[in-house]
Amino acid sequence: xxxxxxxxxxxxxxxxxxxxxxxxxxxxxxxxxxxxxxxxxxxxxxxxxxxxxxxxxxxxxxxxxxxxxxxxxxxxxxxxxxxxxxxxxxxx
Amino acid sequence: xxxxxxxxxxxxxxxxxxxxxxxxxxxxxxxxxxxxxxxxxxxxxxxxxxxxxxxxxxxxxxxxxxxxxxxxxxxxxxxxxxxxxxxxxxxxxxxxxxxxxxxxxxxxxxxxxxxxxxxxxxxxxxxxxxxxxxxxxxxxxxxxxxxxxxxxxxxxxxxxxxxxxxxxxxxxxxxxxxxxxxxxxxxxxxxxxxxxxxxxxxxxxxxxxxxxxxxxxxxxxxxxxxxxxxxxxxxxxxxxxxxxxxxxxxxxxxxxxxxxxxxxxxxxxxxxxxxxxxxxxxxxxxxxxxxxxxxxxxxxxxxxxxxxxxxxxxxxxxxxxxxxxxxxxxxxxxxxxxxxxxxxxxxxxxxxxxxxxxxxxxxxxxxxxxxxxxxxxxxxxxxxxxxxxxxxxxxxxxxxxxxxxxxxxxxxxxxxxxxxxxxxxxxxxxxxxxxxxxxxxxxxxxxxxxxxxxxxxxxxxxxxxxx
Numbered sequence: 165x166x167x168x169x170x171x172x173x174x175x176x177x178x179x180x181x182x183x184x185x186x187x188x189x190x191x192x193x194x195x196x197x198x199x200x201x202x203x204x205x206x207x208x209x210x211x212x213x214x215x216x217x218x219x220x221x222x223x224x225x226x227x228x229x230x231x232x233x234x235x236x237x238x239x240x241x242x243x244x245x246x247x248x249x250x251x252x253x254x255x256x
Numbered sequence: 257x258x259x260x261x262x263x264x265x266x267x268x269x270x271x272x273x274x275x276x277x278x279x280x281x282x283x284x285x286x287x288x289x290x291x292x293x294x295x296x297x298x299x300x301x302x303x304x305x306x307x308x309x310x311x312x313x314x315x316x317x318x319x320x321x322x323x324x325x326x327x328x329x330x331x332x333x334x335x336x337x338x339x340x341x342x343x344x345x346x347x348x349x350x351x352x353x354x355x356x357x358x359x360x361x362x363x364x365x366x367x368x369x370x371x372x373x374x375x376x377x378x379x380x381x382x383x384x385x386x387x388x389x390x391x392x393x394x395x396x397x398x399x400x401x402x403x404x405x406x407x408x409x410x411x412x413x414x415x416x417x418x419x420x421x422x423x424x425x426x427x428x429x430x431x432x433x434x435x436x437x438x439x440x441x442x443x444x445x446x447x448x449x450x451x452x453x454x455x456x457x458x459x460x461x462x463x464x465x466x467x468x469x470x471x472x473x474x475x476x477x478x479x480x481x482x483x484x485x486x487x488x489x490x491x492x493x494x495x496x497x498x499x500x501x502x503x504x505x506x507x508x509x510x511x512x513x514x515x516x517x518x519x520x521x522x523x524x525x526x527x528x529x530x531x532x533x534x535x536x537x538x539x540x541x542x543x544x545x546x547x548x549x550x551x552x553x554x555x556x557x558x559x560x561x562x563x564x565x566x567x568x569x570x571x572x573x574x575x576x577x578x579x580x581x582x583x584x585x586x587x588x589x590x591x592x593x594x595x596x597x598x599x600x601x602x603x604x605x606x607x608x609x610x611x612x613x614x615x616x617x618x619x620x621x622x623x624x625x626x627x628x629x630x631x632x633x634x635x636x637x638x639x640x641x642x643x644x645x646x647x648x649x650x651x652x653x654x655x656x657x658x659x660x661x662x663x664x665x666x667x668x669x670x671x672x673x674x675x676x677x678x679x680x681x682x683x684x685x686x687x688x689x690x691x692x693x694x695x696x697x698x699x700x701x702x703x704x705x706x707x708x709x710x711x712x713x714x715x716x717x718x719x720x721x722x723x
Contacts, residue, residue, distance in 0.1 A: 190257030216670045217696070 166215050174208050175214050190252035200248065210237050294592065295659040302439070304572035304667040306675045309595040310558070317369040317561055317595045318552075318635055321624060325634025328549065331465040334630045335545075339455075340463035347647055373532035373704050375511035375650075380516030383523045384420075384544075391527045393487035394476050394541050401535040411586075419561050425588040429494060430530045435525040437494035437580075438573060441557030441591040445491045445583060449556075450548040468547075475539060487585040488539055492529065493550070493557035495570060495577040496521045500665045501710060503576055503654045504702035507613060512652035518578030519544065526580040549632070550579035558591035562596035565608040565617055565656035566640040569598045571675075574662035597678045598662070602638070604686040607699065608656035614648035616641040617656060659699035661690060 181200075185192060192200070210233040217226035285299030294311040311317060330336055337344045383391075390397045396407055414424035425442055432440035453465035471483030512576070522544045530542035541547060551568050554560065558572040558580075567575045571594070599622075609619040618638050625631065626639025633639075645653075653707030657663055664671045677685050693699070 180304075213670060216668055220665055220668065220670075222697055224700075225698070228692070228695045 166219070167212060170211050170215060171208065174211065178204050185249075185252070190249065192248060192252055194254075196248045197245060201211060203237070203244055204242065207237055210234055261553075281373055290522045293595075296384070296424055298646070299701075302572070303596075304330065305672055306571045306596060306667070307679045308571050311595060313590065313592060317555060317593050317599075318637065320635045322634075324624065325448060325632070326451040327450060328632040329453050329465065330455040330546070331463060332455060332632075333455075334628075334646050336455040336465075337458075337630065338646070339457050344643070347643075369509060370704060372708060373505075373513070377513040377516060380513040380520060382516075382520055384516055384519030386523050391523045392542050392544060392546060393527075396531065396534050399531060401531045404535075406535035409537055421485045421587060422589050422600055428529075428533065428588060431467075432492060432494050432525065432529050435528045435532075436496070436521050437525050437529075438497040438577065439559060439570065440492060440494045441554065441559045443491050443493060443553060443556035444587045444590045445489045446552070446556060447588050450484065450553045451546075454546070470558060484541070484583070485539070485585065488541070488583050490554050490584050490588045490590070491557065492533075492582045493554040493559055494522075494525055494529065494582070495554065495559055495568070495573070496580070497524070497573045498576045498578060498654075500576065501702055501707050503657050503663070504700075505529060505704055505707055506654035506658045506701065507640050507649050507652060508701070509652065510702075510704055510707055511654040511658070515578070515652065515654065522578055522580035522682040525646065526582055530582050530584075533582065533586055534582050535558070536586065538584050540586075541583040542580070543583070544580050547581070548581065550581055552635075554579050554589075556593055558594050561595060562637055563598055563608070563660065563662070564602035564605070564638045565612075565660065566638060567656065569660070571596050572667065573662045576663050586687065596675070597681050600681040600683075601661075601678050601686055603684050605661060605690050607659045607661065607690065607694070611655045611659045611699070612645075613653065613655060614641075614644040616645035616648070642723050658701070661693045661698065666699070 178201075189250045210230070213233065214230045217223070217229060265514070273437050285297045285302060288296045288298055288307060290296075291309055293315045294309055296307055297309050297310050298305055302308075336382070338347070342675060346379060401407060405557070414421055429440040429442070447470065451468060453467050455465050457464050465484055466477070466480050466485060468482040471485050473485055473487075474483035475485050475488075476483060496518045498518045499514040502510045502517075505511050526542035530540035533540040543550075551566075554568050555562060560568045560577075563569040565574055565575060568577065568579065569575050571576050603621075606619050609617040617640050622636050622638055624636055624642070625633030627643055628639075628643055630642040631639045674689055677689060
């Protein structure tokens with residue numbers, strides 16, 4: 165159930181992101197879209213891992229793995245913003 | 257007599273049908289790849305969906321030196337030596353006894369040890385010591401099997417029910433699970449794993465041990481010699497999962513409760529399974545720790561690999577199991593031994609050695625012999641020190657199980673993913689996983705009050721959780 169909710173949340177996030185790019189007329193190449201989709205898949209994986217730890221009752225594990233993998237997700241997000249979104253907006 | 261036969265036929269038909277279903281379930285094992293020594297498989301029922309290398313029949317997952325390896329004397333194991341060996345008679349009091357003295361006899365309070373814990377522990381061991389009541393008897397005792405005269409109907413042939421011996425073997429394993437085993441396997445009996453004698457102290461001689469010899473057709477005790485016919489060349493090894501949260505309390509009393517629970521279930525299941533085999537007209541010797549070495553028999557039966565902590569590591573339940581066995585002349589089809597990277601992982605992982613409060617687990621490489629007379633040399637493995645292990649905490653301490661990275665509360669996708677990495681047998685990757693395992697809080701001691709506050713449904717050994 166939690167996983168289903170999580171999947172719905174991340175899919176909604178992706179749809180919102182897509183509509184945001186369309187609304188702002190951003191030009192994103194297929195290669196860049198692949199990087200963005202991979203980021204969303206990674207985000208799903210990190211969330212599922214954290215949820216799995218919480219369900220198991222290993223809260224320390226959820227915190228540790230969440231921090232390590234979540235940090236990588238944040239870096240990924242910053243790089244996408246800096247090198248894809250910002251540049252695409254400038255082109256507009 | 258005829259009625260009995262019909263009843264038995266109808267019972268066996270039902271058993272045959274359910275075995276077919278079980279065989280169907282077992283056949284859900286999927287071959288992933290062929291390897292030099294066998295095949296890499298993934299089986300839901302047997303191995304908790306973990307990748308496991310099923311070895312060819314002539315391959316064994318350990319190295320032994322046939323010139324050094326001899327049958328071990330039961331008199332030499334640490335439990336027997338506690339009775340007769342002068343070096344063991346004046347051993348220090350175990351921590352278990354000290355806390356018992358303090359708590360129960362009111363000599364002081366012990367943190368994290370309550371009467372509730374002691375009650376759970378003491379009751380858990382209730383059926384464990386029924387060896388003396390005939391539970392592990394070599395002969396059929398009173399009961400319905402004898403009452404119905406089933407054992408006198410001659411040996412059962414699976415062809416009566418159009419079953420193969422493979423299906424009959426599955427039926428016997430099904431019966432083992434039915435009687436309470438968590439998993440079961442069959443091996444051809446290696447006589448080297450049988451004790452060379454049976455420890456039988458009496459008032460006059462505390463070190464008395466009666467020899468065990470292969471008998472042509474002689475069976476049982478004759479003139480102070482125990483005979484096991486050479487036709488009894490199969491062993492059904494059965495394993496019992498211990499409660500995860502109980503073990504997590506180690507070295508507290510709740511871990512002893514989990515251990516005692518395992519021992520009690522061993523006695524029930526081994527004896528009922530032996531009666532089941534006798535009811536089919538075959539001989540059966542049920543045993544807990546007696547008769548022979550359970551771990552190598554279980555390895556031969558494909559139940560797991562030996563870990564650094566001297567304990568069998570099962571793919572599904574990790575080190576958190578107890579073992580029993582039934583030796584029989586029923587011509588069952590042996591299972592294949594398995595490998596799933598335990599030896600390689602244990603070479604990199606020192607957690608059990610680091611957390612052993614008595615320093616009984618070696619932190620070096622595997623050797624061909626140990627330092628204690630209770631070690632049986634001739635196999636390349638980690639030889640633990642049984643005396644210091646016993647002296648620390650009797651048989652309650654399960655720290656080596658608690659901290660073992662193979663010990664997990666469930667077999668979720670997360671743990672399955674980690675096992676895929678373990679199967680790669682990459683040393684550096686193992687070290688990262690061990691660090692993450694520790695950082696995640698696995699293996700930390702669970703306080704007894706946290707145990708008692710848990711929902712009982714979480715606490716019980718819920719088998720479905722491990723699938």
